[in-house]
Amino acid sequence: MQSTQTRERIVVGISGASGAVIGVRLLAALRRLGTIETHLIVSPSGAITAAQELGLTRTDLDGLADVVHNVRDIGATVASGSFLTAGMVIAPCSMKTLASVANGFADNLLTRAADVMLKERRRLVLVARETPLNLAHLRNMTLATEMGAIVMPPVPAFYAHPQTVDDIVDHTVGRIMDLFGIEHREIARRWSGLASEFNRRDNDEGDDADATGTRAQGAVK
Secondary structure, eight states: OOOTTTSEEEEEEEOSSSOHHHHHHHHHHHHHHOSEEEEEEEOHHHHHHHHHHHOOOHHHHHTTSSEEEOTTOTTSGGGSTTSOOSEEEEEEEOHHHHHHHHTTOOOSHHHHHHHHHHHTTOEEEEEEOOSSOOHHHHHHHHHHHHTTOEEOOOOOOGGGOOOSHHHHHHHHHHHHHHHTTOOOTTTOOOOOOHHHHHHHHHHHHHHHHHHHHHHHHHHHO
16 A cells, blocks of 8 residues: 555545445445545534444444544644645535535535635535435535536436445445546446447346256256
8 A cells, every 4th residue: 555645635524414335435445445545524413324324333434534534623634725635525415515515604624625625626526415306405506516516416327237235336436436537447337338238238148048058957867
């Protein structure tokens, strides 16, 4: 693993929306790569959601990151634009956090760090987790986008034929990493075109048919 002085830094925020697994698996994926220094900020509601959905303690969450910041520490490194980072992702991003970011209401370190990304023109990805959406949600998404953020709802990619919830989550994690230019060959399968997809499916069906035929012959013998 490279030293922390030479690795790019990415700030990862986990707010109180459902979908804490997205932030958790993103942190795990970045740790496996070893090329990114992760800075974690978890809101109080985010910690509660992670405990309810995943059974993770705050200690478990903190163990996934290289550097952990208290959400109330307004004097942390990531509160300043002079602290260089490649950007920030809030995954999941609650509608309250989205509203704060969209309207410049930096009342804690999570929203302050996001505000820093916007003012410094750095990458800010908001994995907005809510449905259905009301007009306030939509307008806040528009405001955030107009200021330079990328609003990325965790929409399942059914064309990839996910077999498990982990498949769906990993695709979202892969798309987040794409937005930061981070390669992730082992995380999510990329779309290779419709013709290629049909060929792959035909080959898979042929393999299944061969296996079925072999089993049938064995049964006859």
